[in-house]
Amino acid sequence: MERRNLIEIDGKRLWSTVLRSSEIGPGKRGGMRRLALSDSDKIMRDQFVAWAKEAGCTVTVDQVGTIFARRKGREDLPPVVIGSHLDTQIAGGRYDGVLGVLAGLEVIRTLNDRGIETKRPIEVASWTNEEGARFTPAMTASGAFAGVYSVDYVHALKDDDGFTFGAELKRTGYLGAAPVGGRPLDAYFELHIEQGPILDREHMPVGIVTKGYASHGRLVELFGENAHVGSTPMNERKNALYGASLMVAAAHEIGWSRHATEGKGNASRLVCTPNKFGIIPDFAQVAIDVRHKDAAEAQTMAAELDKAIADAAKKANVEAKVVAAWSFGNERFDPELVGLLKDAASELGVPTREMMSQIGHDAYYVSRVAPTALIFTPCKDGISHNESEHTTLEDSVPGVNVLLNAVLARANR
Amino acid sequence: MERRNLIEIDGKRLWSTVLRSSEIGPGKRGGMRRLALSDSDKIMRDQFVAWAKEAGCTVTVDQVGTIFARRKGREDLPPVVIGSHLDTQIAGGRYDGVLGVLAGLEVIRTLNDRGIETKRPIEVASWTNEEGARFTPAMTASGAFAGVYSVDYVHALKDDDGFTFGAELKRTGYLGAAPVGGRPLDAYFELHIEQGPILDREHMPVGIVTKGYASHGRLVELFGENAHVGSTPMNERKNALYGASLMVAAAHEIGWSRHATEGKGNASRLVCTPNKFGIIPDFAQVAIDVRHKDAAEAQTMAAELDKAIADAAKKANVEAKVVAAWSFGNERFDPELVGLLKDAASELGVPTREMMSQIGHDAYYVSRVAPTALIFTPCKDGISHNESEHTTLEDSVPGVNVLLNAVLARANR
Structure with a gap:
């Protein structure tokens, strides 16, 4: 704890935000049904924006609905971004995506509590339609951010009832004015439940993803x-x-x-x-x-x-x-950021293992335009995209602490 | 024409009823979309009932919604029944089923025009949900009439939106009081477009079905x-x-x-x-x-x-x-009725051929409880269950005349 003045998040506060999220768009069997740009997704977005503003952030929404909550830095440099998604599968879990966005919020709240300023701005990003459950293809907004999809292409995507992505952005109040991508990010970090059984089986609190399945x-x-x-x-x-x-x-x-x-x-x-x-x-x-x-x-x-x-x-x-x-999924994550995560974990005394991701994440597309790292936290029995997806406060906090300290180190670089 | 005093229908009048039917529940491309017990099916049923009453018939509806329009006979004997269905596929044609019911109506109108009384009553039956497009299994009401399905089973069938057959019968006003089946029919005749290419290809106006594909x-x-x-x-x-x-x-x-x-x-x-x-x-x-x-x-x-x-x-x-x-489909049709059809055709000078049916019809189930015959009329290129299903007045009239004279002969037996 001394060498880098390591700090830790408030786990209970983080968990209270996860529980609040679980109330918005619940599924039939304890999980979630919060499709992208649905009424419940709008309520969750509004809640996240309110939390971010309470935490002193400036909120920007881009033309594909991605929300960026920015905590300013001492210098106007490219930001360190923490992101994931608030949309869920139609019969999905409470943690998939949600934990990553709310971990980002908790990082900012922790820095605020301690009055810690950083050299670079820190942003929390919530990407639109990561799941692809409502609009195909998945990871839509992060794909657009990376230049894989044009804004027009995204706006024209239709759901099963014929509603377009663009019209639903407008209807829910999340058709932002900010251009999509085209600005430098200093680094991108994403924290996500593993959605596989390895960490749970090995009682390993943190996985550091080096590469994805193609x-x-x-x-x-x-x-x-x-x-x-x-x-x-x-x-x-x-x-x-x-x-x-x-x-x-x-x-x-x-x-x-x-x-x-x-x-x-x-x-x-x-x-x-x-x-x-x-x-x-x-x-x-x-x-x-x-x-x-x-x-x-x-x-x-x-x-x-x-x-x-x-x-x-x-x-x-x-x-x-x-x-x-x-x-x-063929992307390789940034060795420097992976190094930062390992250092933070080691100094926190949190065991980690390297692993591959079998599943698509917004981090994949973002890695094409910014140095990127992906952290996994345990997921009970590897069950995900199922309402019984489960994890705990205790299993999640170590990963968020690793995230916090790695982000802090990078933001002062 | 002399031996049996053969008579002929009014083809133009028959066709005017087919055209009226085509206006009720039209499809997108010139065909039909009139699912069983939908709003449009109710309108068509009401139209048929009105026509039947105008023609002096007594109308009875049974507990699975089948409509029986009865023209009384001199004696209260088991009736000769002509039947088919007024429901269509979701993207179906104008003639499939419809022509058979309206041919029955035209038979009654023709007898009325000429003041012809018959010994036995003649009934026109319109069976519910023959297509199976809304509720599976198909040929539901005729199956129930033949004792294949119980009334409770039929009432509990659900469509894709969770509406039950029973509730939809009630909603549309066609949950009748009459018991389903359990009464003797002297004979059952059904006229249907072939839904295959044989008659059209051979320029043959009438097919007499001897057997179905199993x-x-x-x-x-x-x-x-x-x-x-x-x-x-x-x-x-x-x-x-x-x-x-x-x-x-x-x-x-x-x-x-x-x-x-x-x-x-x-x-x-x-x-x-x-x-x-x-x-x-x-x-x-x-x-x-x-x-x-x-x-x-x-x-x-x-x-x-x-x-x-x-x-x-x-x-x-x-x-x-x-x-x-x-x-x-493993049923064999009644040789005596087949004989009557052949005699009528021969006396009318209408060429016929025997054939098998590849397709399920209400006649299949009814044949299990009554002597049954099935007449096919031409269908352009054999195209059916497609909005471009087509036939003409000229191609349909010979079959209806054969039906008329066979029914008349049987009803005086």
């Missing part, structure tokens, strides 16, 4: 033709549902063929119309993706997926169009 | 577990969508393996939840079926389908439950 995804739309399921011969049908089902099966096969090396193939979404008994569906939309820790292997899997999409369309006699494609 | 269907529900698509290892996932997709693929494989003998495997509906990017679906529902003209072969295909359902559930590590199963 992930390649495709949102595919299929176009067939309505006809009677009974009288239309097999070779004359154009069943969009059949084509989409073959794609789901193929994505899983590709994942299974790399199961030994922890590769994965996924499908989480399939919509088809008219979707009524007796009529051949003329339209389907399916979201599939593949992941592997080895980037080259992931690339091979993606090529297999693209071939499977074409083969499935041919077999089902339908037209398939990839309407969105995304790749992430 | 069809076996399953509505399957799958239960998995929500989890993150990225971090959950392949062998720990319980992806209900994956299981359902394997079932869709298997149904098609089973169909393809009998393509040479006109066998078919189908999937028209797949629903899964939460159905959002990034979360493994914990629930799916899928409707699949198989069909073959050879009943034994169809039975073998059904056994393969049941095995495929179990295999798919095992492979996807989910629980699968068959929540509805149906079989139909």
